[in-house]
Amino acid sequence: MEKTIDGSDATIEVTDVRKRFGSTQALDGMTFAVRPGQVTGFVGPNGAGKSTTMRVILGLDKPDRGTALVGGRRYQDLRTPLTHIGALLDAAAVQPSRTARHHLLWLAHSQGLGAERVDEVIRQVGLQDVAQRKAGGFSLGMRQRLGIAAALLGNPPVIMLDEPFNGLDPEGFMWMRGFLASLAEQGRAVLVSSHLMSELQDSADHVVVVGRGKVVADMSVRELLASMSQGRVTLRTSALNQAMTVLARSGATVSSTGADTVSVTGLPAENVVSLLSQNAVPFSEISENRASLEEAYMELTRDAVQYRGVVPEEAGR
Ligand SMILES: Nc1ncnc2c1ncn2[C@@H]1O[C@H](COP(=O)(O)OP(=O)(O)OP(=O)(O)O)[C@@H](O)[C@H]1O
Numbered sequence: 001m002e003k004t005i006d007g008s009d010a011t012i013e014v015t016d017v018r019k020r021f022g023s024t025q026a027l028d029g030m031t032f033a034v035r036p037g038q039v040t041g042f043v044g045p046n047g048a049g050k051s052t053t054m055r056v057i058l059g060l061d062k063p064d065r066g067t068a069l070v071g072g073r074r075y076q077d078l079r080t081p082l083t084h085i086g087a088l089l090d091a092a093a094v095q096p097s098r099t100a101r102h103h104l105l106w107l108a109h110s111q112g113l114g115a116e117r118v119d120e121v122i123r124q125v126g127l128q129d130v131a132q133r134k135a136g137g138f139s140l141g142m143r144q145r146l147g148i149a150a151a152l153l154g155n156p157p158v159i160m161l162d163e164p165f166n167g168l169d170p171e172g173f174m175w176m177r178g179f180l181a182s183l184a185e186q187g188r189a190v191l192v193s194s195h196l197m198s199e200l201q202d203s204a205d206h207v208v209v210v211g212r213g214k215v216v217a218d219m220s221v222r223e224l225l226a227s228m229s230q231g232r233v234t235l236r237t238s239a240l241n242q243a244m245t246v247l248a249r250s251g252a253t254v255s256s257t258g259a260d261t262v263s264v265t266g267l268p269a270e271n272v273v274s275l276l277s278q279n280a281v282p283f284s285e286i287s288e289n290r291a292s293l294e295e296a297y298m299e300l301t302r303d304a305v306q307y308r309g310v311v312p313e314e315a316g317r
Pocket of ligand 1: 021022024025026044045046047048049050051052053195
């Protein structure tokens with residue numbers, strides 16, 4: 001039943017979307033694209049506009065300006081939307097007295113899909129043992145799985161999940177991470193929001209960082225780390241002066257942090273090693289302190305957060 005994913009269908013394109021609620025400019029020129037075969041993290045502080053963007057993509061909120069396209073088309077123009085995009089916006093939104101399987105059957109029938117597909121998605125998300133239980137008694141983690149099963153019903157090339165890591169225990173967290181990766185491996189475009197970069201650090205290939213209704217960074221996780229990490233290299237040497245001279249000559253900023261320790265910025269560890277070796281400078285214990293993704297994220301969204309007064313101090317930085 002699983003059809004092959006066509007890359008041209010597996011995209012989301014959000015272009016210059018603006019949306020105002022009263023005096024709040026929720027979206028202020030939001031622009032980004034979600035590509036096939038990747039998990040794209042959509043991250044930003046509370047109130048940055050993530051949920052509103054997702055609602056605009058699903059045609060639930062009408063933008064004042066700009067467009068949001070799924071596989072090149074507006075959601076409103078999709079004849080069978082569930083086969084184009086599967087979304088989970090609010091895991092709590094299930095009828096508590098209905099069993100998980102009945103919830104999915106009801107959804108499937110509304111889209112012309114059969115019970116066979118329902119059982120398939122139940123297996124995919126690992127809910128087979130509880131499928132006959134009432135969803136009202138489900139933990140948040142089980143509801144997340146149920147919501148994802150619903151999103152997968154139409155085998156869509158685009159999957160969009162709002163805060164799917166919310167409330168998951170460590171096992172659920174690991175499962176979600178692996179599951180998102182497998183959806184991307186199948187060629188789907190996967191957009192996942194979070195207000196915590198740490199949740200996306202090992203889950204996303206690419207991140208779109210937002211603050212105050214617009215994109216502040218749009219790059220691969222690797223690029224983000226490289227752009228932010230100052231690459232501070234620390235090394236121990238018995239030839240302190242010689243090491244400092246050699247490294248400073250190459251343009252690095254060098255300072256001694258102890259009788260036999262040197263701190264270097266502006267030069268990757270690899271180059272530090274080769275320079276010292278070429279100049280026969282003895283050294284030991286070389287280490288590179290890279291900025292964590294969380295630090296990079298805090299730096300990028302600092303203005304957005306300060307503006308709202310949520311985290312006024314640079315505590316913990
Ligand atoms: N229906 C609405 N009416 C009024 N204001 C709204 C409405 N929906 C969103 N907003 C406001 O728009 C801004 C963006 O909200 P949004 O929920 O999109 O942010 P978010 O990034 O998803 O944050 P969170 O993680 O808190 O959900 C916020 O200031 C919010 O209060």
